[in-house]
Amino acid sequence: MSSKVCDLSFHNYEKGVIHAGQTVTGNVIVTLEKSQKIQELILKIFGYAECRWTDGSNDDSTTYTAKETYFETQTNLIQKQTDTAKLTAGVHRLPFSFILPRSAPSSFRGNHGKVKYKAQIVLKRPFKFDSTSEFVLNVLAVVDLNTLPSVQLPVKNAFSKNFNFLLMNKGSLDVKFEIPVSGYVSGQILPIKYCLRNDSKVEIATVKIKLVKTIVYHSSFPSKRKNKEIIKVAKWVGPGVEKQANKTYETHLDIPELLPTSYTCSIIVFSYELKVSIVVTGMHTNFDFDIPIVIGTVPLNNTDETSRISATSQRFAPPSYIDQMKE
Known part of the structure; x- marks a missing residue:
């Protein structure tokens, strides 16, 4: 099996940026060198922010943290079922669509924190470890x-x-x-x-x-x-x-x-x-x-x-x- 089983392509990911409130469409691309039994194919998309810094030094230090989650979505592109599905060798494109919340803040990474968005593809197969692929999404807040x-x-x-x-x-x-x-x-x-x-x-x-x-x-x-x-x-x-x-x-x-x-x-x-x-x-x-x-x-x-x-x-x-x- 090829090293990269799953990939993502977007129809409207202009200049590598998604705008808050935008409807995002695309395909999960599954590439197989030979036929495979598939139990489930899941697309997860989520966004969060976290910050962390330490004041003081050595034994007299305190680490301050915070985290907040903006959204989590999950789409089952191949539904879990009793009988596993079988995908033939080749390239398979499974369409997806999701709406990014209008309130989503801009992606950012600084010295003490970040705002991050990810897409995660989980491919489940019988008698094998799950295959997980992650992709970072760049989001821009809309301020009119x-x-x-x-x-x-x-x-x-x-x-x-x-x-x-x-x-x-x-x-x-x-x-x-x-x-x-x-x-x-x-x-x-x-x-x-x-x-x-x-x-x-x-x-x-x-x-x-x-x-x-x-x-x-x-x-x-x-x-x-x-x-x-x-x-x-x-x-x-x-x-x-x-x-x-x-x-x-x-x-x-x-x-x-x-x-x-x-x-x-x-x-x-x-x-x-x-x-x-x-x-x-x-x-x-x-x-x-x-x-x-x-x-x-x-x-x-x-x-x-x-x-x-x-x-x-x-x-x-x-x-x-x-x-x-x-x-």
Whole structure:
């Protein structure tokens, strides 16, 4: 018998990704070098998430874990029966169909956890060990930005900062920071406008803008704890403003290929935000603030600013996301 008895083929597994809510069809392919008696042929498909990390060291350490299951399906492609079926030598294709739940979160693997989907084929034969074949499925959650009213509104932030040194007032800085909406998809441009009104004797050196992804792992055993990762995914460094001057700048960030903001996994949560730092010269502290951003898979309708696609990000349309799902 050949080393690979069972295989899977899909009719609609575009670019190696299945979307949450999608109806998936295909065939289980059984290849036999000679006729075989078959008791049962089962296709199992399931999805789950788990996280695990250890705090402390040696004897004074604690391992925190959590796991949740999203779905489990089982299809008997050859039903168990009293008299075993007999398949002739050759290639046999047995069709299957299943609907991936709309709430399924994206496949993911990080430093402390993973979200994983598998298909498992179990071939049972009389007087032989079961033959089991496993296949990893890459799933992408669907986040339609048009269903999230809050991300469709402009974001306009205004701040003021007073500069003092050795009891001397050196003036103030007014900052206005604007983005047209707070929801984007991979490959889009995030337009940014900021105004610096510097009524002080302090020079503003630069303005640093970063798009960061925050991953929070939540344990349930032996107690509830959190473990956080922060990853920079895009950045821009631009000019500031000299003393006693006003400047307005318009720029943008290219949104790279990113998994969408997570809403349906409770133990591994993705979120995104812009981190803005107004870098000040001298002995004064920088001026920092954050703006939450939602990354989706379906872009906003009728929004000129977000309908443009970055020339440098064309390779992400349509995005594959595979690198962020890999083992």
